[in-house]
Amino acid sequence: MGPWNNLWLFTKKSITGIIIGVTISDRYLTFVSVRGDSMHPTFTASPTTFPGSLKGDLALAERFCLDKYRFSNGDVILFKCPSDHKQIFVKRLIALPGDWIQVPESSEILRIPEGHCWVEGDNAACSWDSRSFGPIPLGLVRGRVTHVVWPPWRMSQVERKIPEGRISSY
Template sequence: MVEETSSESTKKRKGKSEAWEWLKALGVAVVLALFIRTFLFAPFLVDGSSMMPTLENGERLIVNKLIYYIQDPKPGDIVVFHATREKDYIKRVIATEGQTVEVRNDQLYIDGKPVDESYLKQYKEEARAAGYVLTEDFGPEKVPPGHIFVMGDNRRNSTDSRVIGPVPVKSVVGRSELIIWPLDKIRLN
């Protein structure tokens, strides 16, 4: 009878020890997930059509939050930034501090030099054929220190630096790296 009691208490201790190990592993996993989400990578849902054709409404992507601790945003990067306290936007970096941005006759100029926007070629041609321009004339506008100038790829339907002004680099959350949803559209961005 004494052996049975001893065996039962050993099983209880072993069960408690195993449960404690599982709790510790779960705790470490939660802390690691929070660390990754806070400092390294975060999911983001594209809400709206301002980045079409590059990104479509409802696509989910992974944003690299670490990259801008290592380097500054550069033209062509697709970034997520805090537009307001409640809303984050996703747009393409067009120019960085000290550069001058201008659009004339549907052609983007940075510091007076034309910029090839191959990602918009088809849409510019369609706009021309339909009798309008994709990007209305604006500028020249010089980007102030510590800021970037951003625009959506859907130039006719985008609230971007042409409306809200240059974006402070400190409000940038990170760079879009990977589209993860829908599954048939998984790709590096």
């Protein structure tokens, strides 16, 4: 009966660990692998294949900010794509609800509606962001990226960058 008891004990501990891990990832902290060049040079994109995926950046995203939607201009956020909710994007938060923004490559000035925000990638030439799909609902935001945790030589806190002269709050 000894091996069965050990197997049962191992199974219980594994299931408990999985439940705790999923809860932490869903409510508090999660890791996100950065794909694509839209956030270059802030993040280095990773290929999708296994050995190559270790070369790109893995970022830590905190979810405490979702409690009361505590964000600031310049934060890097994690959000679901407005047109395909299975995709997760990492972009810079440029404008919050009520802010006025000059749309890049345009003379249009837009007021961000309540419950929405404006996001852009740091590499405008390779970014699919609010310039393509407009302001995104705050309900799609899944966290704020705070640190690069992989590769070890790039471990650092993610900087807030606020674009000059394009935003005003009234």
